[in-house]
Amino acid sequence: MKLTTRIFGEVEIEDSKIINFPNGIIGFPDLKKFTLMHDEEQGSSSIKWLQSIEEPGFAMPVMDPLVVCPDYSPEIDKTKIEDVGDLNDDDILVLVTVTVPHDLAKMTVNLMGPFVINVKDMKGTQAIVENDNYPVKFPIYDILKKNKEANS
Template identity: 60%
Template sequence: MKIETKIFGEIEISEEKIVTFQDGIIGFPEMKRFALLHDEERGAGAGIRFLQSLDEPGFAMPVMDPLVVKPDYDPEVDDELLASAGDITAENLLVLVTVSIPGDLKKMSVNLQGPIIINIDEHKACQLIVENSSYPVKFPVYDILQAAKGKAGV
């Protein structure tokens, strides 16, 4: 399937790469089909990736692995909240958080309270609200990412 996107131009998305959110994502319940895009040269382990809507090609949300910036991230979630993502196991679970990238990059943050849970085997996903106040909506990450970059010698 070919789609014209605002950020990436025209791209080809294979059917097996489509991830479905039964209930949409928070704030956009009508958007249900997405593809996870990343820099092909850096692979799936690239820092910031994009959750590209296939229902609204002008919408792409930056996301990343929360463990990159908060290694002890482990929110408790009721199993019933994960039902729309299918049969979740440790082997098929991918957790991402949304990234806010303002004009001043030093104010970049991630939303640890609204993780995206993807079942990579069934290509189903959901976004939840974690009921734990120790995970903020705006967790600053700029300094953490810069420090990690320095350690990696990038």
């Protein structure tokens, strides 16, 4: 399938790379099909994009929460994620939304509303974390900067 995206231009998406969100995502209940994309030059360990298939102009920056919060262990009501199928540690991918304002030093991730994706069945959902110790706006600029310096 060919898709003309705002960030990556025209791209070819394999059907096997489409993630179905049966209930949509928070704020966008009608968007149910997405794919994960990343900048080849940046590598797949940096920020990725949750790209809508139905609305090619819509892409949300996401990342692995463990990069900025190594002890991230959210409590999620199992009934809220049952529509993604049976999950085991090998089949689960957890991503969080990245907010990138004009002032990059104020960059944050939303640890309160992670995306939970069953990579085996390519189904996902966005859940709300039950434990209160994960904020909606968790600052990450200094952490990313420190990680980059450590890897240089």
